[in-house]
Amino acid sequence: MARNFERGYIILNTKYLDLLAQKYDSEEKVANEIINLKAILNLPKGTEHFVSDLHGEYQAFQHVLRNGSGRVKEKITDLFSDELSEKEINEFATMVYYPEEKIKLMKNAFDNKSDLNQWYTRTIERMIKLVSYASSKYTRSKLRKALPEQFVYIIEELLYKTDDFINKESYYTKIVQQINSLGQADKLITGLAYTTQRLVVDHLHVVGDIYDRGPDPDKIMDTLINYHSVDIQWGNHDVLWIGAFSGSKVCLANIIRICARYNNLEIIEDVYGINLRPLLNLAEKYYEDNPAFRPKVSADDNTPPHEIEQITKIHQAIAMIQFKLESSIIKRRPYFNMSERLLLDKVDYEQSEIVIGDEKHLLEHTCFTTIDRDRPDLLLEEEERVLDKLLFSIRHSEKLSRHMNFLMKKGSLYLKYNGNLLIHGCIPLDEQGNMEKMKIENRTYAGRELLDIFEHYLRHAFAHPEESDDLATDMVWYLWTGEYSSLFGKREMTTFERYFIKDKETHRERKNPYYYLRENEETCRKILNEFDLNPDHGHIINGHTPIKEIEGENPIKANGKMVVIDGGFSKAYQSKTGIAGYTLLYNSYGMQLVAHKHFNSKEEVLRDGTDVLSVKRLVDEELERKKVMETNVGEKLLEEVYILNRLLEYRYMN
Ligand SMILES: O=P(O)(O)OC[C@H]1O[C@](O)(COP(=O)(O)O)[C@@H](O)[C@@H]1O
Ligand SMILES: [Mn+2]
Incomplete structure (x- = not known):
């Protein structure tokens, strides 16, 4: 054509x-x-659901996915507020979120069969009403695709039977009795519950950072792979994993270091099947216990002390490998402009001191046994061998390969979708609000072009895993930590200082001016223009920096042009944000931001029937209901x- x-x-x-x-x-x-x-x-256009910064918190993510950020309960309330009490509405909502578990609980609650059967009849009837209501803005064919396959015929019969000659109630009762006597009621209710979940959200956007810190990023990936419609904007933590899988040793060292720091090495070893034995042997040989490298553990953690000690040693071994590798990249890529970060070269190993800027700092908790003082970034042969083995193991993890391929297929550095710009980190700006320029090889890039070239390198690195230290592979690491990376957005990452220097002033990471300029409507309009989006209608949807709601920070900025949805799914950040995450909904009526209260466990939701409270804030309201015609899908x-x-x-x- x-x-x-x-x-x-x-x-x-x-x-x-x-x-x-x-x-x-x-x-x-x-x-x-x-x-x-x-x-x-x-x-009317379908509902888009935006989440970000999931950081391995699978349970909390499941919950917002299952309750559609409050959409499910809203629909139930619309339909049944006249006939059901608040408690009953909550119970019914729980049934939609976690049907298998809730049905089990309900079955135990009845002591005779006829009450139970009545309950089945009522529940199926309500579920059918709910599905019918939730699907009202879809075509029948789309609804059919969302129905549980084995029940399509029965459900359609129940949905569309409006014939006045039939007494609907007895018709219902008969069909449901049949379903019951064939032992199919549980399956039908479960199927209808999942259909409802699927209908309330048409499309999901994950605005970055699926990986690191929390325990189950792999389960989030599996959920996304099975989800009916999704796209991903890579976060800095996600590209670190992509980098490791693409042959970047420094990215590999980083992911292992972060897993060790958060006591999550099971993800590496058990989930992705990467053998850590060679690294452990090296760690046992060169390192001792060290308070600066003990893993962060939660209050209910029961890792035995000898294991904590092993992790502490691995943590040091891999951190030192990381620092050495970083040093070599900084030297071979002068235009990364990171020579300030050549910290291993600046250490006075005799005095255990370092000069950063003009200030001298004493080093503590050091673990420099593998450092050659004349060439501090030189890897020991043993370290090289360990890295090679780790890299081999990573490349041969079938599960990781599946997850990384999916990240590449559904992901991008930024996305223009229905007039909005979705981006995890930032658009690097200078103090005046101009797009920052970066010279790579012999060309200078800024704004959208810079992001495009970053993505080009990332895809190249992924396609050539056999290359470990070419520009494309180094660039993936730059995306993790470089000054003009659109995913990092800070001048430097002070990992070294946080391990070895007491003075907290050295731990500070200076943010790109973007992070205060984005409060300003003009800046946001300029960015939208840069991406050929209409600034009158478009928004920037941003993740990455936790909004400190506790201190009064507002996630809706720049007169509604900027919405920051990192509210801290990550447990490690909830004390800072004061909530348990934001999500954003965009349906035919407009955009709404939802703040989620703390989520403990699905057991608690099932037991108490209480849902995590979601507070809605209006971002925008459409004057007229938006139609499919006006969307990306509509264009196609x-x-x-x-x-x-x-x-x-x-x-x-x-
Ligand atoms: O405290 P931790 O988990 O080691 O992480 C701190 C590091 O994470 C970062 O904040 C990046 O991670 P985020 O994208 O989650 O913010 C770095 O800027 C910082 O150095
Ligand atoms: Mn991030």
Whole structure:
């Protein structure tokens, strides 16, 4: 097909139309499809759900996914507030979130069969009503795809039977009795619950940082892989994992270091099957216990002391490898402009001191046994061997390969979607609000071009895992920690200082001016323009920096042009943010920000029937309900309609 978008239309050649005619081999088929697409175009736009900074918190993520950030309960309340008490509404909502567990609990609560059967009948009836309500803005065909396969016929029968000649109540009762006597009620209710979850959210955006800190990023990945419609904007932690899988040793060292720091080495060893034995042997040989490297453990952690000691040693071994590797990259990539970070070279190993800027600092908790003072970034042969083995192991993890391939397939550095710009970290700016320029090899990039070239390098590195120290692979690490990385957004990462220097002033990481300039509407408009988005309608959706709601910080900035949705799913940050995460909903009526209160466990939700309270804040309200026609999907459908019309003219109207 020859396309000519420049003039705003598509030129179709006859070969393409002939091919298409094989699928639409009659005039009626073409006409039907056009009518179907036009009907979809006129429906209200589907609900988009935005989450970010999940950081391995699978349980909390599951919860917001299952309750659709409050959408499920809202629908239940709309439908049943007249007939159900608040407690009953909560119970029913819990049934929709966690059907398997809730059904089990309910079954135990009845002591005779007929009460239980009545409950089944009532529940199925309500579930059907809920599915019908939740699907009202979709076509029947879309609903059918969301229904549990084995029950499509029965459910459609229950949904669409409006015949006045039939007494609906007894009709219902009969079908449900049948379902019951065939032992299918549990499965049907469960299926309907999942259908509801799926219907309240049409599309999910994950605005970065699935990995690190929390215990179960792999389970989040599996959930996303099975989710009906999703895209991902990579976070700095995600690219670190992509980097490791793409052959970057320094990224590899970083992910192991972070897992050791958060007592999460099971992810590396048990989940992804990467053998840590060689690293442990090296660690046992060179390192002792060291308070600065003990893993962070939660109050209910029961890791035995000897294991804590092992982790402490691994943590030091891999941190020192990381610092050495960083040093070599900084030297071979002068335009990364990171020579200030050549800290190993600045250490006075005799006096155990370092000069940073003009200030001299005493070093504490040092572990420099593998350092050659004349060439501090030189890896020991043993360290090299360990790294090679780790890299080999990473490359051969089937599960990691599946997860990383999915991240690449669904992910990008930024996304333009329905007029909004989705980005994890920032658009690097100077103090005046101009796009920061970065020279890479012999060209200078800024703004959107800079992000595009970053993404180009990342994809190149992923496609060439056999290359370990080429520019593309080093660039993935730059994305993690470089000054002009759109994912990091800080001048430096002070990991070394935080381990070895007491003075907290040295731990500070200076943020890019973006982080205060984004409060300003003009800045946000300028960024939207840079990405060819309409600043009157578009928003920037941002993650990465936890909003300190506790201190009165507002996640909605720049007159609503900027929405920051990192509210701290990560448990480690909840004391700073004061809440347990934000999510954003964007449906045909507008955008709403939801703040989630602390989520303890699904057991608690099941037991008490109380849902985590979600407070809604309005970001924007559409004057008129937005239709599919005005969305990204709509654009594609319009293109299809155009093509089908051409087919109709060419094939059937002569
Ligand atoms: O305290 P930790 O978990 O070691 O992490 C601190 C590091 O994480 C970072 O904040 C990056 O992670 P985030 O993207 O989650 O902010 C660095 O700037 C900082 O050095
Ligand atoms: Mn981040």
